[in-house]
Amino acid sequence: MCLSIPSKVISINGDKAVVSVGGTTYEASLQMLDNVNVGDYILIHTGFAIQKISEEEALETLKVFEDFDELNNSIKPELDNI
Amino acid sequence: MKYIDEYRDKKLVEKLQAQIKTASTKQVTLMEVCGGHTWAIQKFGIPSLLPDNIRLVSGPGCPVCVTSRSYIDRAVAMSRLKDVIITTYGDLMRVPGSTSTLMLEKSKGADVRMVYSVLDALKIAQELPSKNVIFLGIGFETTAPASAAGIINAQREKINNFFVLSSHKIMHPAMAALIEEGVAINGYIAPGHVSVITGAKIYSGIPEKYGVGCVISGFEPVDILQSVLMLVRQIEKNDCKVEIQYKRVVNYEGNVKAQELMHEVFTLRDDWWRGLGTLPCSGLGISSKYSSFDAEQMFDVQVEPTREDKGCICGLILKGLKKPTDCKLFGTACTTANPVGACMVSHEGACNAYFRFSK
Ligand code: SF4
Numbered sequence: 001m002c003l004s005i006p007s008k009v010i011s012i013n014g015d016k017a018v019v020s021v022g023g024t025t026y027e028a029s030l031q032m033l034d035n036v037n038v039g040d041y042i043l044i045h046t047g048f049a050i051q052k053i054s055e056e057e058a059l060e061t062l063k064v065f066e067d068f069d070e071l072n073n074s075i076k077p078e079l080d081n082i
Numbered sequence: 083m084k085y086i087d088e089y090r091d092k093k094l095v096e097k098l099q100a101q102i103k104t105a106s107t108k109q110v111t112l113m114e115v116c117g118g119h120t121w122a123i124q125k126f127g128i129p130s131l132l133p134d135n136i137r138l139v140s141g142p143g144c145p146v147c148v149t150s151r152s153y154i155d156r157a158v159a160m161s162r163l164k165d166v167i168i169t170t171y172g173d174l175m176r177v178p179g180s181t182s183t184l185m186l187e188k189s190k191g192a193d194v195r196m197v198y199s200v201l202d203a204l205k206i207a208q209e210l211p212s213k214n215v216i217f218l219g220i221g222f223e224t225t226a227p228a229s230a231a232g233i234i235n236a237q238r239e240k241i242n243n244f245f246v247l248s249s250h251k252i253m254h255p256a257m258a259a260l261i262e263e264g265v266a267i268n269g270y271i272a273p274g275h276v277s278v279i280t281g282a283k284i285y286s287g288i289p290e291k292y293g294v295g296c297v298i299s300g301f302e303p304v305d306i307l308q309s310v311l312m313l314v315r316q317i318e319k320n321d322c323k324v325e326i327q328y329k330r331v332v333n334y335e336g337n338v339k340a341q342e343l344m345h346e347v348f349t350l351r352d353d354w355w356r357g358l359g360t361l362p363c364s365g366l367g368i369s370s371k372y373s374s375f376d377a378e379q380m381f382d383v384q385v386e387p388t389r390e391d392k393g394c395i396c397g398l399i400l401k402g403l404k405k406p407t408d409c410k411l412f413g414t415a416c417t418t419a420n421p422v423g424a425c426m427v428s429h430e431g432a433c434n435a436y437f438r439f440s441k
Pocket of ligand 1: 394
């Protein structure tokens with residue numbers, strides 16, 4: 001019941017949107033979310049859009065690992081020198 | 083699929099696994115509060131990816147599991163009324179009440195319908211004006227705004243045969259209560275979708291008052307492992323705080339519109355939780371302004387005396403004190419096909435997740 005799925009907005013009509021999840025389309029209420037545009041990814045929960053998914057943050061979270069790698073690599077030569 | 087595949091990347095999972103192993107020196111117990119996390123953790127086999135000194139335990143965040151038998155009994159009693167249609171999220175149909183279930187009542191002729199959204203229940207009420215449609219409102223801050231929207235919409239569209247029986251609860255009092263009770267938890271993997279609504283701000287009291295960190299996590303393997311790593315780092319550095327791992331949808335303030343809907347329709351009341359008992363200001367009752375939509379007020383029914391099942395240890399499991407496999411009935415008398423307790427019925431219940439994915 002607390003699981004929600006990332007869905008892509010296909011069309012908007014008033015406070016309702018048609019969204020697609022892996023090829024299947026559903027109707028979702030936009031009553032709880034402003035500024036939704038076609039093409040946005042939104043989180044749907046029991047028929048309501050509850051949040052937009054931030055692409056920037058999604059990439060940022062994944063990037064954290066790369067930073068860690070860089071950090072590791074930059075430390076490593078120093079360690080090798082000891 | 084976008085925003086899913088990236089977070090299931092095997093290389094990232096391995097990298098995180100190594101990072102956790104390096105970072106973690108202490109013996110720690112982390113609790114995943116949300117039933118959705120319990121399901122994901124079992125499905126992806128997360129415990130087997132963690133070093134032995136990190137223990138994950140499930141918590142009280144399965145809405146169906148914490149709901150009282152007397153609530154089910156009340157819903158059962160209402161389903162027996164003439165011209166009543168009970169509408170409910172699927173999980174609740176099979177949850178045992180004291181002597182019956184909604185499923186059983188349906189097989190005996192009651193009109194009980196499974197809906198995906200409160201909006202479907204509203205539609206039924208609109209189409210069948212001679213019937214009284216009661217929606218069973220259960221769940222935490224993720225589902226409560228939806229029930230509130232249902233009531234607001236009913237009022238706006240003058241649908242006066244629509245009612246909500248609320249057992250909605252709010253999450254963070256239970257997290258505090260567990261620590262108060264002395265359950266040894268070093269960090270919380272905090273609920274993802276509850277936090278979309280509430281924002282990270284509601285957890286601030288937990289590190290402040292109890293020195294226990296909270297990391298709000300997404301539901302994919304990379305999310306969960308990263309959250310474990312963040313908690314481990316907090317613990318190792320002795321710097322417990324609220325952090326958000328699930329930044330792509332969770333922020334500090336949450337969904338203000340949804341919060342406003344909730345505040346408009348509900349008022350805080352004391353509520354009973356399986357395992358925890360009655361917690362002050364942890365439940366959401368329908369405020370007097372909307373009492374004409376409150377099924378509890380509008381339908382006077384005789385509710386049978388509550389009878390709990392002997393042998394079911396759901397209460398201890400919801401507090402992280404026992405594992406499903408510690409229950410004598412697990413996998414024998416109690417299975418997903420024939421559940422004894424709510425924790426085996428619900429997809430978000432720990433017993434269900436263990437049973438499903440242990441084979
Ligand atoms: S296995 Fe069944 S009886 Fe045992 S605690 Fe879980 S739900 Fe209750």
